[in-house]
Amino acid sequence: MLTTKIRAAVLVTFLHLTSLPFFAQTAFLPVDYLDKSFHAGRRDALRAVMPDSSVAVIFAYPTRTFSNDVEYIYHANPDLYYFSGYKEPHSLLLIFKDPQTDADGKSYTSVLFVQKRNPQAEQWTGKRLGIEGAREKLGMEQVYNGSDFKNFTVDFTRFKKILCDRLPADVPNGYDPADLFDLLDQFKLKAGFTGTKAPASLDSRLFTELTGKLRRIKTPEETLLLRKAVEISCQAHNEVMKAIHPDMSELEIQGLQEFVHKKHGAEGVGYGSIIGSGENGCVLHYMENSKTKIGGSLLLMDVGAEYHGYTADVTRTIPADGKFSAEEKAIYDLVYNAQEAAFKTLRNGSKFADASKAAREIIADGLLKLGIITDKNEVGKYYPHGLGHHIGLDVHDRGSMETLLKDMIITIEPGIYIPADSKCDKKWWGIAVRIEDDLLITENGYELLSGFAPRKTEDIERMISQKSALDDFKLAPLESGKKKSF
Ligand SMILES: [Mn+2]
Secondary structure (H helix, E strand, O other): OOOHHHHHHHHHHOOOOOOOOHHHHHOOOOOOOOOHHHHHHHHHHHHHHOOOOEEEEEEOOOOOEEEOOEEOOOOOOHHHHHHHOOOOOOOEEEEEEEEEEOOOOOEEEEEEEEOOOOHHHHHHHOOOOHHHHHHHHHOOOEEEEHHHOOOOOOOHHHOOEEEEOOOOOOOOOOOOOOOHHHHHHHHHHHHOOEOOEOOOOEEHHHHHHHHHHHHOOOOHHHHHHHHHHHHHHHHHHHHHHHHOOOOOOHHHHHHHHHHHHHHOOOOEEOOOOEEEEHHHHHOOOOOOOOOOOOOOOEEEEEEOEEEOOEEOOEEEEEEOOOOOOHHHHHHHHHHHHHHHHHHHHOOOOOEHHHHHHHHHHHHHHHHHHOOOOOOHHHHHHHOOOOOOOEOOOOOOEOOOOOEOOOOOEEEEOOEEEEOOOOOOOHHHOOEEEEOEEEEEEOOOOEEEOOOOOOOOHHHHHHHHHOOOHHHHOOOOOOHHHHOOOO
8 A cells, every 4th residue: 555645746647637437437346235215215214203493414424544644444424324325434414304495496305515526536545426426326416515515505503403413523624625524613603503512403312313213124125235244144154163173263263254254245344353262252342353273162253244334243152173062052052042032022012121131031040050150130240241232234223122123123142251260160261152143023023134154052063064165275384484583
């Protein structure tokens, strides 16, 4: 990767370049993105529940520094994507409850401010949709460059409610006079902020509530993308099961998981992949994955593919040596039974608290019987987290799940974690088990979307005994690794 210092010099040389040939940008691209009618439908659905005289204001997420002049791979704000399909930074979407009229007397209900086309910048960071692209590809009627927001006549003070998420903080003011910093700045001026104090009409609680009500119920298009993300994730887990060997490293297993994702077109992961062998599995969000040899203990893998923005969330815990020990199986079966008990409660209209209670009861009873705890109230020591959450454009997707409804897609993920030095027989030390599945709530029950990857101990052992195409994937040893001294 080149640095921006070189970039500045090169820019001068290539100023005459406008854009890449058209065919190079359209051939062999995925064809199953959400359609513009989906996003238009979501805007209509939001407008239908917005209160009278209100406007929803949705800013792009800021870009983030990875190192020096290198940025993290950009992730779009899920709300902005959901309601417009726009995935670029430095942008702003307005959605109005009541139709507005432009200077030509044309009525509109939403406005998108996009990143301005810039051939020089696009040569470095990729093609921008611009005004025309946002009109054609996203079907947005009112589209302007971000630089037009400053003089755009919208009097935010006349709305009874300005619905918006928490505004992004610590946003740097870059060289672009219409970057996110400026958009935020101009919004605050227009909306009547006094210093950092927001006007009384600004309501992020209601924004969260209304968008959560929409986003927690998946449309058929979204369900299809989530099904795909989940199936890809399961296939990755299965391939690791087949290929696993105690000599492997945690990083290597992460690589195998993510290789399968990408082989199937998943652009990334929905969260940092968690590959914890032995006691590392006790760290709930362990992402270092630094152990060079997983050995023969249990391996906890919490890895989910993100496909076209929608992320799976699947955890499997497997014996790296191919066979669960008696202690490992005892703990595993407890988690499995807890998960099954939770599954049984699920259906349209059921209470998530009932699923949580069912799972917690089984784990508490089981730990008591095994002598790991002496009082059921101690269960939280070894099962310290909740039972599940929505998935979608965020891995912890927005929306209440107090009452489960048809077409929600949720995870059920009980776990037991027994770190060394716990106050129990040391034969249990270092055992960590989580089983996490993704389920579609239906009228009378649920559909297990992640059933592609085995969950029962005997099925996992059978999967591990299978051959993997990756068994024969051998790389030459590193020459630099042979050197013993400088
Ligand atoms: Mn989860």
